[in-house]
Amino acid sequence: MLSRADNEFLTQSGKGTPMGELLRRFWMPALLSEELPERDGPPKKIKVLGEDLLAFRDSTGKIGIVEPHCPHRGANLYYGRNEECGLRCAYHGWKFDTDGKCVDLPTSPPESSYKDTIRLLAYPVREWADIVWVYMGPRENVPELPQLELGLVPAASRYVTKKWQDCNWVQSLEGGIDTSHFSFLHKVLATDGEQMRAAMSKAALADQSKPDDRIRWVQNDARPRFQVLGHDVGLVIGGGRKTDGPDLYWRIAQVLLPNHAYTPAAFAGEIYYGQCWVPVDDGSCWIYSYCWQPERPLTNAERTKFAGGFNVHSEVDAGYMPLRNKRNDYLIDRAAQKHATFTGITGVSEQDAAIQDSQGPIQDRTREHLGPTDIGVGEFRKLLMGSARALARGEEPAAPRLAHRYAVRSGGWVASPDKDLATVMTERFGHPRGYVGGQYGLGD
Ligand code: FES
Ligand SMILES: [Fe+2]
Structure with missing residues (x-):
């Protein structure tokens, strides 16, 4: 819960506001x-x-x-x-x-x-x-550009687009790093093909064709154990869930100051997804949604899939407005909600948008009640507000000067339950915070 003053402090990005000044350092x-x-x-x-x-x-x-x-x-x-x-x-x-x-x-x-x-x-x-x-x-x-891996791989290995969102950028980003909602908001109820087809975009359906233990583990454990680690330019947020055996399934997200977040699902060899929330004003934002594959070019079939709405990518019109949006209630299908998916809204990105917009143009955080699965959200607010307060006192943020440190990955891993997040990350990425800049000659 935040005071009214802190909620305004966190969400206002205009020129001269403390958060607006912090954002203008990047x-x-x-x-x-x-x-x-x-x-x-x-x-x-x-x-x-x-x-x-x-x-x-x-x-x-x-x-x-x-x-x-x-x-x-x-x-x-x-x-x-x-x-x-x-x-x-x-x-x-x-x-x-x-x-x-x-x-x-x-x-x-x-x-x-x-x-x-x-x-x-x-x-x-x-x-x-x-x-x-x-x-x-x-x-x-003027700092260097943040060296996101997206820009370090060849153009053929990335896909970048954007989508409109009808709410404040902070609550939408908070949705991006709150990995506990996967057990609910994005749940698929249907087991029979016809109902699933009714509820999911063609692109998503194609990807669901291979059975995946990970989806089941996420759906079956709504109380992931969270651990948050700081680093030079952001936070790592890990959530460990039960698997079928003693091991934990870790989903590890990255938050990169001030407004990027990477999704937590990719296993080694898969595609990495991220988003950047850029305020248009305090009640709306553009979300730049992007993905990259560091080991190979993306195929035409994959590009078609992203353009059709998949993972962080929405199905958008020529002006980047999602086809299912606030003005049409995201085309919610109540029959599908009963039998096929948790929301009856087609598309993971659109499910996120619907629920984030529904919190109001600017969520009233004076009335919220945070719990144990909101630890990542709490740490993100602390980091962002702490950086803005420090800047207001005259302390410039360090992250814009550490452009190479933005070369990190996020993703998933299965590990024995006695391992902490830093150990799990070292196993998964070869570095306790997911840094891969060394592979691009950016140094350690
Ligand atoms: S040249 Fe006169 S208003 Fe622009
Ligand atoms: Fe989501």
Whole structure:
């Protein structure tokens, strides 16, 4: 349970709020590379951390992320012309490059130096791992991009997309790291093929074709033993469940500051999944959902499966709005809920979205009652709020300066019950916190 003041502290991300300032110390996904497909193409309206911005790709392919209003008399540059390495205002022709520099001011005499005094707010931008990243913090200290494994593998080995979510980013991320809900929210009740087909997306069904002990262990043990370990850039949250014998089945998630989380299921050789929650404003966010396979390229069949909605990936329309969303009650099917799945909602991602949105645009944490399976959520809040409080006192967070430490994996493992989480992780990943940067020459 949080006080009203702490709940606001945790969930507000606007400029000048403590959490908003912390988020601005890190690179944020601003949009997907595919949203700016062509040079000199139309600019794109975006909103990040409550700030309205414009993104455009210039004639050389470089991307700018700038404030939308022209410094002359405030016209919106969205209506401007993206031409010859700059965005030209449609009102009186002032033109700006991707760095916000005024490169043409046709209403002043050519010999005038007035142009050199005019600037458009432009944030540093990088394009990496099929994502356009923006840094909205203090300019004197721009960090390196976090070296997520997603961006270290070849492009053919990853899949990246995004989906809209109608609630505050924190409660949605909390859903991502609360691995105890798998025993309920995502439960499949049906045993006969026809009912399952009625309840699951085609993609999910294809994957259910092989029987998996892990699903049964998760469904049968609703009280995983949790252990949380800190590391340089986040937390590891492990939940151990009973198997058929004496061993424990561990599901180990990663939380990476400030807003990434990796799912806990992958066994060695499988596909790794993660998400990044980027506030649009305090009542909605974009979730960048991604996956990667470090050992091989993804197949076309796998890409088709992800596009159809699978695991963290939603089935979305051309604007990345999930087809089953708040406006249509996620197309909940009450008959399927009785006989086929716990929710009657098709798709794991959509089941998550429905329940997270249902907590309200911003969950009222003054009324919650946490229990033993919420330990990961509690530790995440402590870490995030502690980092924001420290920053408000003038202590800069260390994580943005430790970009290589973001090269970690999460996943599952079966181990004897006397082993602690660090030992289990060393067995599974070769490192007690799941660090794999050494494989990419990033050092220990
Ligand atoms: S308002 Fe943009 S050039 Fe005048
Ligand atoms: Fe979930």
